Amino acid sequence: MAVDLQGRAAAITGASSGIGEAVALSLSRAGAAVALAARREERIAALAGRIAEEGGRALALPTDVADEDQARAFIAHAYEHLGRLDILVNNAGVMLLGPVEGADTDHWRRMVDVNVYGLLYCTHAALPVMREQGGGHVVNVSSVAGRHAHLGSAVYNLTKFGVNGFSEALRQEALHSNIRVTVIEPGFVDTELAGHNELELVRQGVERMREQIGEVLTAEDIAEAITYAVTRPERVSVNEVLVRPTRQQR
Numbered sequence: 001m002a003v004d005l006q007g008r009a010a011a012i013t014g015a016s017s018g019i020g021e022a023v024a025l026s027l028s029r030a031g032a033a034v035a036l037a038a039r040r041e042e043r044i045a046a047l048a049g050r051i052a053e054e055g056g057r058a059l060a061l062p063t064d065v066a067d068e069d070q071a072r073a074f075i076a077h078a079y080e081h082l083g084r085l086d087i088l089v090n091n092a093g094v095m096l097l098g099p100v101e102g103a104d105t106d107h108w109r110r111m112v113d114v115n116v117y118g119l120l121y122c123t124h125a126a127l128p129v130m131r132e133q134g135g136g137h138v139v140n141v142s143s144v145a146g147r148h149a150h151l152g153s154a155v156y157n158l159t160k161f162g163v164n165g166f167s168e169a170l171r172q173e174a175l176h177s178n179i180r181v182t183v184i185e186p187g188f189v190d191t192e193l194a195g196h197n198e199l200e201l202v203r204q205g206v207e208r209m210r211e212q213i214g215e216v217l218t219a220e221d222i223a224e225a226i227t228y229a230v231t232r233p234e235r236v237s238v239n240e241v242l243v244r245p246t247r248q249q250r
C-alpha cells in the first residue's frame with residue numbers, strides 16, 4: 001500500500017520540463033511539498049503557480065546544479081523553507097550525442113558537470129540533512145544508457161554508467177542512516193532532451209529510433225515509477241527500475 005506523502009518535502013532538479021516537471025506534479029499530488037530547481041526561472045515559477053492552484057505547496061529555486069555553490073544553496077533553501085527534506089530527485093540531465101572523434105569537448109563537460117557533478121553536489125548537501133532528520137530517499141535518474149552502451153553515446157553512457165555505480169555504492173553507505181537510494185533507468189521518453197542535439201546525424205538517428213519504437217514513453221510514465229518507489233513502506237527499498245517503451249529493442 002502506498003504511503004501518503006502528506007507532511008513530506010521533496011527537492012527535484014531539472015523540474016522545468018519533461019520528467020522533472022511530471023515528477024513535481026506527481027509528488028505534489030501524492031501530498032509532498034516540492035522544491036523545484038532548474039535554470040529556466042520562468043518555467044519553474046509557472047509550475048510552482050500551477051501546483052499552488054491545485055492546492056499543493058511548491059517553491060521555485062532557480063539553480064544551475066553544475067555550480068557547486070548553487071546546488072548546495074538549492075538543498076539548503078529547500079530545507080529552510082519547507083522545514084524538512086525527505087526526498088531528493090536528482091533528475092537534471094543533458095544528452096549530447098555523437099562520435100567521440102571530433103566531438104565538441106564542451107559537450108562532454110556539460111554532460112559530466114550536470115549528469116554527474118550536479119547529482120553529486122545535491123546528494124552531498126542532502127545526506128547530512130536526511131541523516132539528522134532520521135532518514136530520507138535519494139532518487140537518481142539514470143537511463144537505459146546506464147546499463148547498455150551504444151555507438152554514438154559514449155560520453156552520455158559514461159555519465160549514466162557512473163550514476164548507476166555511484167547509486168549502488170551510496171545505497172550500501174546510506175542504509176545505515178535510514179536513507180533509501182533508487183536508480184531509475186528510462187528508455188525513450190518524449191521530452192526536450194534529444195532536441196538539444198545539433199548534429200544532423202544524431203537528429204536523424206533519434207528520429208529513426210522513435211519511428212522504430214512507435215509509441216514512446218511519456219514523462220508521466222516515469223513520474224509514476226518514481227512516485228511508486230518513494231511511496232513504499234519504510235522497510236521496502238526499490239533499488240533499481242528500468243522502464244522501456246514496449247517496442248524499444250535495446
Ligand SMILES: NC(=O)c1ccc[n+]([C@@H]2O[C@H](COP(=O)([O-])OP(=O)(O)OC[C@H]3O[C@@H](n4cnc5c(N)ncnc54)[C@H](OP(=O)(O)O)[C@@H]3O)[C@@H](O)[C@H]2O)c1
Pocket residue numbers: 013014015016017018019020037038039040041043063064065066091092093094095114118141142143144185186187188189190191192193194219
Ligand atoms: N527523455 C529520455 O528519453 C530519457 C531517457 C533516459 C533518461 N533520461 C534522463 O531523464 C532526465 C530528465 O530529462 P528529460 O528527458 O526530462 O529532458 P528535459 O525535458 O530536457 O529536462 C532536462 C531538465 O534538466 C534541467 N537541466 C539541464 N541542465 C541543468 C543545469 N545545469 N542545472 C539545473 N537543471 C538543468 C533542465 O532545466 P533548465 O534547462 O531549465 O536548466 C530540464 O529541466 C535526465 O537526467 C535524462 O538523462 C531521459
